[in-house]
Amino acid sequence: MSATLLEEFGTGNAREREESWRYSKTALRALSQQDFVAADAQAVLCVPLRAQFEWPQTAGRRLVFVNGAYSQTHSDVSRLGSALTIDHTANQHLKLTIAAGLEGPVHLVYANVPVAAPSRWQATSEIRLQGGSVQIIEQHIGEAGADVLGTLTSDIAIGGHAVLHVASLSDLPDSVSLYRRTQADVASAAGCDCTHAIVGGRLQRFDIGVALDGAQARFDSHGAFALRGRQHADVHLDVRHVARDTACDIVWRGVADQRSRGIFHGAITVAAGADGADAQLSNKNLLLSPHAEIDTQPVLEIYADEVKAAHGATVGQLDERTLFYLRSRGLPLEDARRLLIGAFCRSVFTGLTEAFLRERIEALLDARVSSEGGGA
Amino acid sequence: MEKFPVMLKIENLHVRVAGKEILKGISLTVKPGEVHAIMGPNGAGKSTLGNVLAGRDGYEVTQGTVEYDGRNLLELEPEQRAAAGVFLAFQYPVEIPGVNNTYFLRAALNAQRKQRGEAELDSMQFLKLVREKLAVLQLKDELLHRAVNEGFSGGEKKRNEIFQMALLEPKLAILDETDSGLDIDALKRVADGVNAMRAPDRAFVVITHYQRLLDYIVPDVVHVLADGCIVESGDKSLAHKLEEHGYAWIAQRQMPGQSRAGAV
Numbered sequence: 224m225s226a227t228l229l230e231e232f233g234t235g236n237a238r239e240r241e242e243s244w245r246y247s248k249t250a251l252r253a254l255s256q257q258d259f260v261a262a263d264a265q266a267v268l269c270v271p272l273r274a275q276f277e278w279p280q281t282a283g284r285r286l287v288f289v290n291g292a293y294s295q296t297h298s299d300v301s302r303l304g305s306a307l308t309i310d311h312t313a314n315q316h317l318k319l320t321i322a323a324g325l326e327g328p329v330h331l332v333y334a335n336v337p338v339a340a341p342s343r344w345q346a347t348s349e350i351r352l353q354g355g356s357v358q359i360i361e362q363h364i365g366e367a368g369a370d371v372l373g374t375l376t377s378d379i380a381i382g383g384h385a386v387l388h389v390a391s392l393s394d395l396p397d398s399v400s401l402y403r404r405t406q407a408d409v410a411s412a413a414g415c416d417c418t419h420a421i422v423g424g425r426l427q428r429f430d431i432g433v434a435l436d437g438a439q440a441r442f443d444s445h446g447a448f449a450l451r452g453r454q455h456a457d458v459h460l461d462v463r464h465v466a467r468d469t470a471c472d473i474v475w476r477g478v479a480d481q482r483s484r485g486i487f488h489g490a491i492t493v494a495a496g497a498d499g500a501d502a503q504l505s506n507k508n509l510l511l512s513p514h515a516e517i518d519t520q521p522v523l524e525i526y527a528d529e530v531k532a533a534h535g536a537t538v539g540q541l542d543e544r545t546l547f548y549l550r551s552r553g554l555p556l557e558d559a560r561r562l563l564i565g566a567f568c569r570s571v572f573t574g575l576t577e578a579f580l581r582e583r584i585e586a587l588l589d590a591r592v593s594s595e596g597g598g599a
Numbered sequence: 600m601e602k603f604p605v606m607l608k609i610e611n612l613h614v615r616v617a618g619k620e621i622l623k624g625i626s627l628t629v630k631p632g633e634v635h636a637i638m639g640p641n642g643a644g645k646s647t648l649g650n651v652l653a654g655r656d657g658y659e660v661t662q663g664t665v666e667y668d669g670r671n672l673l674e675l676e677p678e679q680r681a682a683a684g685v686f687l688a689f690q691y692p693v694e695i696p697g698v699n700n701t702y703f704l705r706a707a708l709n710a711q712r713k714q715r716g717e718a719e720l721d722s723m724q725f726l727k728l729v730r731e732k733l734a735v736l737q738l739k740d741e742l743l744h745r746a747v748n749e750g751f752s753g754g755e756k757k758r759n760e761i762f763q764m765a766l767l768e769p770k771l772a773i774l775d776e777t778d779s780g781l782d783i784d785a786l787k788r789v790a791d792g793v794n795a796m797r798a799p800d801r802a803f804v805v806i807t808h809y810q811r812l813l814d815y816i817v818p819d820v821v822h823v824l825a826d827g828c829i830v831e832s833g834d835k836s837l838a839h840k841l842e843e844h845g846y847a848w849i850a851q852r853q854m855p856g857q858s859r860a861g862a863v
Contacts, residue, residue: 543656548693551653552703552763553681553711562706566697566746 228255232374232402232428246486246518247457250426254372254400262342262371264292264315268334273297275364275394280579281330288333291315291346291373303329306355315346323354323385328577335365335373335399345374352379356386360580367396370425379407379415383437386414390580394587395424397452404430411437411466418575419446419458420584422591427456435462435469435497442469445571447476449564449591450483450515457486464492464527468499474571477508478564478592479515489534490522497527504534509541509567511560564592605666606631606802607652607771612663614644614651621647623827624663629771632799636813637806638838639824640846645806646690648824649775652804653687654680667771681707682714684770688760688777695747700759701729703747704766711767732765736792754785761792772796773804778812790815810842825849 228251233240244251266289276285283302286309287294293311300309306325310318319329333346350359365371381387387407395401401424407415421427433442448456462471477485485508493500508517521534541563549559568588575581607629614622621644629635639645651658652665654677665672672680695703709719720728733740738758748756757777764772774793778786793803793816805816813821813835821838823831830849831837841849 542693545693545695547653547655547677548689548695549703549707550677551655551681551687551689552707552767553678553714554707555678555710555714556676558706558710559678562698562703563695566695570697 250455257341259343260340262290262344263338264290266336276332285330291344317348320351325357328358328360330360333363335371337368337371341370343372347376350379352385352387353382354385358388361391363393365395365399370398372400374402377405381409381413383410384412389417391419393421400426402428406432408434409440412439414441416443420587421448421456430459433462435464438466440469442471444473447568449478449588451480454483459488462491464497464500465494470501473504475506476568476571477517479517480511482514485517487519493525493527493530495526498529500530502532506536508538565589608666610664613661615659615661629802634803634818636818636821643824644827649773682711686764686769686772688774690775692748692756694749696749698747700747701743735795736762753780771802775806810838813838823849
């Protein structure tokens with residue numbers, strides 16, 4: 224079934240598909256050579272896996288999907304109230320309609336559970352935010368074992384003056400691959416504020432498309448990936464400023480150790496007539512091993528006249544002078560490295576107001592940059 | 600335990616940086632309780648000496664020995680030197696965004712204690728120690744809640760170095776141009792911090808370009824470093840002579856064939 228995944232996942236014509244997947248083609252081809260069976264939607268989640276998402280802060284506000292399918296057993300939505308309408312009647316499709324007045328976060332958990340053979344699941348979600356300000360937490364976890372390939376396509380619409388906060392934490396075993404494709408449309412004076420942490424996984428591809436359709440619409444995306452082993456993460460942002468006075472602020476960090484590979488592609492288009500747009504993109508990366516690779520590509524296309532735009536991308540190593548400073552104060556090399564890598568990633572999450580989320584994200588990244596197994 | 604009468608013994612030290620010989624045979628003996636000042640013009644190798652003692656990479660020792668507390672200092676990693684009591688106050692302290700100053704200091708102190716086989720301090724014990732040391736340096740405790748040196752003024756950075764020194768309580772403190780960029784008030788405060796730490800079992804190597812700092816931190820011995828060599832050593836009056844005559848005077852005295860007595 225060679226090349227079929229590229230055909231399936233890619234959009235546009237053959238050349239555009241190739242271009243969009245150029246750094247992940249090999250990883251995708253390797254996946255394509257496997258024969259997948261359908262994943263088990265009835266799988267029972269083991270206790271350690273459940274412990275990863277059973278947070279006290281989201282009790283009664285949790286929707287759990289096992290291999291893409293909604294799980295009545297593991298979900299608990301008792302505290303979500305009437306402002307949220309959940310429709311999961313269609314197989315592996317979720318529709319969330321949120322009216323103003325929903326309090327507290329909504330926790331979506333996608334659990335990957337392997338069967339004996341390589342398996343696949345595909346799911347879609349639709350989120351409609353009509354008003355107010357809502358926090359959605361999207362978590363991806365998995366059990367180690369045979370390969371699992373999940374595909375999640377999300378379609379988000381944020382109504383006028385509403386603000387959607389999304390925090391996604393993806394922490395996958397090296398046998399799980401995940402392709403997430405999110406499209407968000409943001410209406411006038413509305414905001415989409417996203418925070419992402421990506422660790423682990425065999426292949427994690429994350430496409431984020433955003434259309435700032437209404438005047439004064441705003442998109443914020445702060446994220447980091449931390450990779451090691453042969454992990455592979457590929458993040459693609461495609462932000463379109465369509466209406467006037469729209470703003471985006473994209474700040475991503477990448478860390479790659481050992482033989483891992485990270486890709487960041489950040490494209491911002493300011494359409495003709497979208498005057499007053501403010502587009503900011505910053506992507507900084509740390510390479511911790513001569514065998515790791517990071518490719519970063521900021522792309523800014525401007526067709527409007529009055530635009531404020533800035534972008535910058537760097538790939539570097541840990542600063543020798545800073546490491547020496549820390550060591551001269553008594554910190555062993557490994558501790559000094561860990562401290563600097565942690566700080567490098569953390570800097571994008573300082574704006575996160577929920578302390579428990581920030582702590583979870585920091586813990587997630589810290590665990591992945593710890594010295595165990597981390598090559599110098 | 601028997602005390603070594605000599606804390607630091609540098610003999611015929613030659614150091615190369617990026618292929619260029621910077622130190623060309625330095626010998627220096629520092630005893631516990633002493634304050635040695637190293638003065639010299641820009642480019643003489645003063646900072647190189649500080650860096651090589653603290654163990655920075657890229658400083659190649661091509662000849663000579665450095666003994667500290669009876670051990671070969673040069674074979675120790677920077678963190679081992681720190682745990683053994685060597686401290687370098689940086690000329691340009693490094694800004695570390697995202698690393699909280701208090702967290703960093705506690706991690707550093709506990710890492711040293713761990714290497715020495717001492718019990719680590721919990722946050723209460725650590726905070727108590729911090730408050731004691733802060734009072735001495737008249738530092739705003741607001742600085743503690745910020746990232747290490749990030750957005751600090753020049754004076755704040757230098758005082759933060761001295762504060763770290765006060766907290767880590769080294770046996771041998773090397774101050775690399777700690778006075779540069781300081782106004783007179785900040786200079787006095789830094790000197791007060793250093794003087795408060797002077798002790799019979801602690802030694803200081805104070806690297807400076809100007810004599811001014813030595814009015815406040817009065818040295819036992821002054822060495823003049825020029826072009827990678829110590830060309831003159833004397834008591835504190837040497838610093839004043841230098842101030843009066845400038846470094847050109849030293850250069851003259853170095854010239855081969857020149858009568859030494861004639862230059863004074």
